[in-house]
Amino acid sequence: MREAMQGKGISGGRLAIAIPYLWLLAFFLAPFLIVLRISLSQSVIAQPPYSPVFEIVAGWEGLKAFVAALSFENYATLFSDSLYVSSYLKSLEVAVVATAMLLALGFPIAYAMAQAPRRLQAVLVVLVILPFWTAFLIRIYAWINILQREGLLNEMLLALGLVREPLAWLATDTAIYIGVVYSYLPFMVLPIYASLEKIDHNLLEAAADLGCPHWKAFWLVTLPLALPGVAAGALLCFIPIMGEFVIPDLLGGSQSLMIGQTLWTEFFGNKDWPIASAVAVVLLMLLVVPIAIYQHMQTRDPRAGSA
Amino acid sequence: MDIGDAGKPDAGRRRDFAPWNDPAARALVRFKGVTKRFSGITAVDDVSLDIHTREFFALLGPSGCGKTTLLRLLAGFETPDAGRILLDGEDLADMPPHRRPVNMMFQSYALFPHLSVAGNVAFGLKQEGLVREEISARVAEMLALVRLDGMGSRKPYQLSGGQRQRVALARALVKRPKVFLLDEPLAALDKKLRQDTQFELMELQEKLDVTFVIVTHDQEEAMTVADRIAVMDHGRLVQVATPPEIYEQPNSRWVAQFVGDVNLIEGRVVASTPGEMLIEAKAGGRLKVASVSGLSAGDAVCIALRPEKLRIEPVKAGSRGGDNSFEGKVWDIGYLGDVSIYKVRLDNGLVMQAAVANMTRMVERPIGWNDRVTLTFAPQAGVVLTR
Amino acid sequence: MKRGLSIFNVASLALGLAFLYLPIVILVIFSFNASRLVTVWGGWSTRWYAELLHDAAMLDAAWVSLRLALLSATTATILGTLAALALTRVARFRGRLLFSAMVYAPLVMPEVISGLALLLLFVAAEFDRGFWTTAVAHTTLTMCFVAIIVQSRLIGFDRSLEEAAMDLGCPPLRTFFTITLPLIAPAIASGWMLAFALSLDDLVIASFTTGPGATTLPIRIYSEVRLGVKPEINAICTIMIAAVTVAVIIASLLSKRRIAASAGEGTPGAAI
Secondary structure (H helix, E strand, C coil), X not given: CHHHHHCCCHHHHHHHHHHHHHHHHHHHHHHHHHHHHHHCXXXXXXXXXXXXXXXXXXHHHHHHHHXXXXXXXXXXXXXXXXXXXXXXXXXXXXXXXXXXXXXXXXHHHHHHHHHCCXXXXXXXXXXXXXHHHCCHHHHHHHHHHHXXXXXXXXXXXXXXXXXXXXXXXXXXXXXXXXXXXXXXXXXXXXXXXXXXXXXXXXXXXXXXXXXXXXXXXXXXXXXXXXXXXHHHHHHHHHHHHHCXXXXXXXXXXXXXXCHHXXXXXXXXXXXXXXXXXXXXXHHXXXXXXXXXXXXXXXXXXXXXXXX | CCCCCCCHHHHHHHHHXXXXXXXXXXXXXXXXXXXXXXXXXXXXXXXXXXXXXXXXXXXXXXXXXXXXXXXXXXXXXXXXCEXXXXXXXXXXXXXXXXXXXXXXXXXXXXXXXXXXXXXXXXXXXXXXXXXXXXXXXXXXXXXXXXXXXXXXXXCHHHCCHHHHHHHHHHHHHCCCCCXXXXXXXXXXXXXXXXXXXXXXXXXXXXXXXXXXXXXXXXXXXXXXXXXXXXXEECCEEEEEECHHHXXXXXXXXXXXXXXXXXXXXXXXXXXXXXXXXEEEECCCCEEEEECCCCCCCCCEEEEEECHHHCEEEXXXXXXXCCCCEEEEEEEEEEECCCEEEEEEEECCCCEEEEXXXXXXXXXXXXXXXXXXXXXXXXXXXXXXXXX | CCCCCCHHHHHHHHHHHHHHHHHHHHHHHHHCECCCCCCCCCCECCHHHHHHHCCHHHHHHHHHHHHHHHHHHHHHHHHHHHHHHHHHHCCCCCCHXXXXXXXHHHHHCCHHHHHHXXXXXXXXXXXXXXXXXXXXXXXXXXXXXXXXXXXXXXXXXXXXXXXXXXXXXXXXHXXXXXXXXXXXXXXXXXXXHHHHHHHHHCCHHHHHHCCCCCCCHHHHHHHHHCCCCCXXXXXXXXXXXXXXXXXXXXXXXXXXXXXXXXXXXXXXHHHC
């Protein structure tokens, strides 16, 4: 194919690159530049047509005027208003705690999957993926059925005599955690399973042969080798949870919002587009941190399961 | 593993090393009627076998013959369905792999990818709870022995195949096992490196005085390194003997064919005297071989003839073929450098192979394609097989 | 030392799967509840399915979502496959780093940010928001998932097959269509399925990019759900679950046949 791209089929090869490239430039990169620009615009004049609008034809003078009109006012607002700060913190808290819960729940499942006989493993993988294919919204909705005041959970607790009167499950942080853990479990289980499943069984035999009992080999061999999967799973869960909107909106309360909800409210409720854009830019910058850590881990350790 | 002359004075010792012939000797490893089945397939079938202290023992057989399973039974990764395995007189049945004083070198080497070379070699010692100074001293000593000094901090993926092999060797041997198990240890190496490593293994074994049990499908490797070879097929031991015995006195057609090249001539005993036996070949012609007790006229036998024990000559005019002399036409010649293999189609229809050492540098050989030749052999050259 | 499940393993699997499936099972059961009250069991009934048929808004939304998913999944599959080819088969080209960054970034981008960004683009470009803008948005985000799946297949691909074809006299372009494409077809198919499911599933991005007259099914369901639990919602969710289950089972049966045919040479990862 390289010949195909560079030799006779030059035009075809170029086209294969150019089409998706231009598409992504137009619909992925450009929108983010616009977000960045609008986040630096004045709130009052921000609704379309918002200012400053950058006119290429205006040339150098236009550019100077454009830069002069940029304002960091929105960012100042973000950091001074406790609403935004507490939203970021709330998101961070939910993401950290939920990722830890997912890890605690997902690792034993992934480990059990990797221990299962080969044929069963394939079935288990499908079983774990299957709920992911049913719509996200449906899965959250399913929990509303269970968690609402007259829901099954309260009915069950009442029937068992564990509580005297129905508890409020919906509109609590507990509900958010249940929803998040439920929705993201496959994203944690599958990468861990993939790295566990790749471990050469001979390594565990070698450990036993060298005098290492089974439980100790888990700590000394299995766990270190599963670490790439754990990191990938944690990243795959942490980042989207940070920006989660649907779960806290449907299951959580209104007293403390996650940052996704704040963005949504600023945009749809308050119609304050510059602030919403600034919220998005800061969120993105926050998310660069875990990605950078992950990248660092990967480049530091290039062995990638060489056996 | 250049041990230099240090090991040489001992070398003579091995000439007389034959504890298996000593009825008073106590075996280090004893398999007693061991059977192992995997979902209906009998991988190891009623195997009884003694392995002695300081022996270099080879399990030889085609893939799937059960040799690796036998090794894994000894290491403790499989449990026998029947029979017992004793090590130093102690039944291993209830001893999990991590408690057994045996160590294994895996075919894939199974080096821990997340640990350095030194970390791999130290792994087993740490399990013993030794103090750090002793561990690092023994690791350094072992790495020097396998010529990996200075490589301790590398990761396995930074090593060549040969180096990885030596790390695996060091990692198991540093534990000073009673028995060292090697599962196809050299399969991943190229031929030249493999041959060098075979001799290194032998020197290492003499130096460390450890009992080695090696699994291999390569008969040359087994013959090179081992004091004794157990030839296995379909989970059973076919023959257990020293390399010369296996080669010169195979006990069955199967062993004769599996170890080295051989010409098999089916026939029937015509007459048997205390000195010689006369065999009538099925395809025609008569063979004279050294007599074997327990056979009488009319018994079906097979005569095994190694190619290098056949003499090949151009047919001389007027000579008349007698016993142990067959005429035929050269059908194919394989020039291997050190020897040439001649395939000869005999007048009775059999195809025989003769190997001739190329002792002189000759561009033109005296025998060519389609030449008429005579194959002859001494009566002692033929081995009478009944199985 | 053999592989095998301990009691602890079996327990974690059982609890994990129960956790994953119980809410869905409960939802399905209650969609057949005759009672309007979601928690009171009033006997088996299919009346909510019948009522769904009269819910024109819901049916409209379903039709919009279906067309949207078909269109955006197909476009995304073409673009994503091209992107995967560019990333795996063209060693260097101008802006390769930016290109690969743009392919991977949407995978981890929070939906609210992508949605906001695309909306601002459409406003700036003065596009009328509706079906087409949402299709563009879905295409952009799902093509990246397609690209990743196809790319992983292309990386595990034995290049000597293509070389053999060209050695036997097959020109490069025809080699691509007769050798490469059939071999990566399973990955392309799973990429399309994933794109389809993601589009059908999306609430947040569609909320930003759609306009009047193009309400998708998730947006419709979302606005109903905000008002509380309704048996009709259970019914439509059940229909969607059933459709997805059937599709996944068919797909896995097909891929099993294919794997059996190609003697165990398959990409288990492509199932996601």
